[in-house]
Amino acid sequence: MHQSPSMSFLIHESAEEYHAKAKHYLSSHQLADFRKCPQLYYRKKTQPRTQEESPAYLVGRAAHVLILEGLERFREDFAVGGPINARTGQPFGATTKAWGEWAATVGKPVLSDSQFEMVERMNESVAMHESAVDLLQYGIAESVVRAEYCGLPCQIRIDWLEPVQGIVDLKTCDDLTWFEADSRRYGYAHQLAFYRAVLSKALGIYVPVHLIAVEKKEPYRCGVWQLSSEVLNLAQKENEQAIDRLHACIANDSWPTGYEEPRVFDFI
Numbered sequence: 001m002h003q004s005p006s007m008s009f010l011i012h013e014s015a016e017e018y019h020a021k022a023k024h025y026l027s028s029h030q031l032a033d034f035r036k037c038p039q040l041y042y043r044k045k046t047q048p049r050t051q052e053e054s055p056a057y058l059v060g061r062a063a064h065v066l067i068l069e070g071l072e073r074f075r076e077d078f079a080v081g082g083p084i085n086a087r088t089g090q091p092f093g094a095t096t097k098a099w100g101e102w103a104a105t106v107g108k109p110v111l112s113d114s115q116f117e118m119v120e121r122m123n124e125s126v127a128m129h130e131s132a133v134d135l136l137q138y139g140i141a142e143s144v145v146r147a148e149y150c151g152l153p154c155q156i157r158i159d160w161l162e163p164v165q166g167i168v169d170l171k172t173c174d175d176l177t178w179f180e181a182d183s184r185r186y187g188y189a190h191q192l193a194f195y196r197a198v199l200s201k202a203l204g205i206y207v208p209v210h211l212i213a214v215e216k217k218e219p220y221r222c223g224v225w226q227l228s229s230e231v232l233n234l235a236q237k238e239n240e241q242a243i244d245r246l247h248a249c250i251a252n253d254s255w256p257t258g259y260e261e262p263r264v265f266d267f268i
Contacts, residue, residue: 009202011144025155028194035242042255060172063119068141079106080116125220132212135168147201150243156195166207176221179213193235
């Protein structure tokens with residue numbers, strides 16, 4: 001009988017606690033910034049700025065909680081609705097002053113009725129996808145792992161983890177047709193290769209990696225992908241080459257943009 005490895009190394013903390021420790025650890029997003037531009041990485045690391053949560057990010061975060069952690073947890077973390085306009089008998093719009101003043105008193109993020117309907121539809125779509133349900137049948141949501149990797153303290157926050165099925169990352173997207181192209185654009189393979197590598201330092205083995213993607217509009221299609229070992233190994237190699245360059249930047253206290261030298265434009 002197969003016995004799952006111990007998961008005692010997992011850390012359970014809020015997203016706020018996790019992000020507050022970012023200055024002490026390398027994350028996949030920081031490494032992505034460095035691969036793009038060392039100076040961008042350095043500025044974000046040394047001069048962190050608080051950014052307002054966009055409506056799209058709010059919907060994505062709410063979908064993660066509802067899909068992965070359930071309705072009870074969703075109700076703990078989010079509010080839905082808003083004040084009613086006495087003149088019309090209808091809710092104030094989410095962009096109105098009245099709605100904004102009401103939302104500020106709630107004490108947690110608020111979704112409009114239409115945003116909540118979108119999140120519900122996404123949850124229903126995932127729940128109707130046989131492969132997605134199989135991946136999410138057993139496991140732990142939103143777990144944190146910290147370990148030394150390539151000589152640096154690193155941290156990851158995994159959407160869903162089960163030792164046999166492995167890492168499952170949930171993405172929301174506008175159009176599933178272009179999801180594979182968007183995955184390349186946003187570096188999802190590099191992100192998940194970093195997760196797999198850091199997890200392996202704590203777990204002692206490499207686990208499979210899957211992506212679940214669900215649309216944020218009609219028809220709310222859901223799809224499942226397994227990342228091949230070849231793709232993950234290549235992305236891991238490129239990550240480790242980037243970390244080697246990061247070590248050099250730290251040693252020399254030099255943070256180039258990558259565009260210091262003139263380039264030749266030689267294609268159409």
